[in-house]
Amino acid sequence: AQSVAQPEDQVNVAEGNPLTVKCTYSVSGNPYLFWYVQYPNRGLQFLLKYITGDNLVKGSYGFEAEFNKSQTSFHLKKPSALVSDSALYFCAVRDTLYTGGFKTIFGAGTRLFVKA
Amino acid sequence: DGGITQSPKYLFRKEGQNVTLSCEQNLNHDAMYWYRQDPGQGLRLIYYSQIVNDFQKGDIAEGYSVSREKKESFPLTVTSAQKNPTAFYLCASSSLSGLQDNEQFFGPGTRLTVL
Numbered sequence: 001a002q003s004v005a006q007p008e009d010q011v012n013v014a015e016g017n018p019l020t021v022k023c024t025y026s027v028s029g030n031p032y033l034f035w036y037v038q039y040p041n042r043g044l045q046f047l048l049k050y051i052t053g054d055n056l057v058k059g060s061y062g063f064e065a066e067f068n069k070s071q072t073s074f075h076l077k078k079p080s081a082l083v084s085d086s087a088l089y090f091c092a093v094r095d096t097l098y099t100g101g102f103k104t105i106f107g108a109g110t111r112l113f114v115k116a
Numbered sequence: 117d118g119g120i121t122q123s124p125k126y127l128f129r130k131e132g133q134n135v136t137l138s139c140e141q142n143l144n145h146d147a148m149y150w151y152r153q154d155p156g157q158g159l160r161l162i163y164y165s166q167i168v169n170d171f172q173k174g175d176i177a178e179g180y181s182v183s184r185e186k187k188e189s190f191p192l193t194v195t196s197a198q199k200n201p202t203a204f205y206l207c208a209s210s211s212l213s214g215l216q217d218n219e220q221f222f223g224p225g226t227r228l229t230v231l
Binding site: 009034036041042043044045046049090103104106107108109 | 224
């Protein structure tokens with residue numbers, strides 16, 4: 001079975017400081033990993049994904065994420081936070097090993113607050 | 117503009133009524149999905165479809181029904197059997213590359229409130 005966990009309900013950071021939003025996962029095969037962002041009363045927007053290859057993935061709006069297989073983690077990072085980064089962030093995983101259906105599982109979300 | 121649209125944006129329903137939420141995409145995507153979002157619970161998959169005239173139940177399909185008669189359209193009906201339908205509903209689509217699906221594109225959502 002596949003699962004994904006975002007251990008922090010909320011992350012607070014000052015503008016200009018680096019930010020990290022944590023994500024860990026569990027799959028039977030190899031993972032496809034995704035990060036999405038949601039602004040209030042809107043749908044989710046894709047930020048970045050890891051399929052294979054380089055463990056450091058760069059995405060939209062200056063975000064990046066590092067795939068760590070030994071720690072089964074895919075933390076989202078940004079070197080310098082902006083107030084406009086304040087939003088709800090979702091990590092998602094899909095198992096490459098067929099287990100009766102190719103479904104993407106989403107974490108519960110982490111709310112990021114960036115203070116000016 | 118290519119994209120995925122949902123209508124209506126807000127929907128109010130009386131108890132015992134069925135309602136249908138619309139989802140249309142012009143991205144030529146094979147796969148389409150319906151999710152329910154409740155505070156603190158993330159997204160939960162209701163139904164998904166990878167091809168026309170075929171769909172599969174997700175994790176919380178009870179009280180919901182779907183159809184996929186056209187590639188572009190994937191309407192969701194919330195029936196009176198759904199005990200707690202008040203939620204934010206999100207439709208998504210993605211392309212399929214062999215056995216691999218890619219990132220999902222989401223619509224703006226429909227907020228359903230049962231009065």
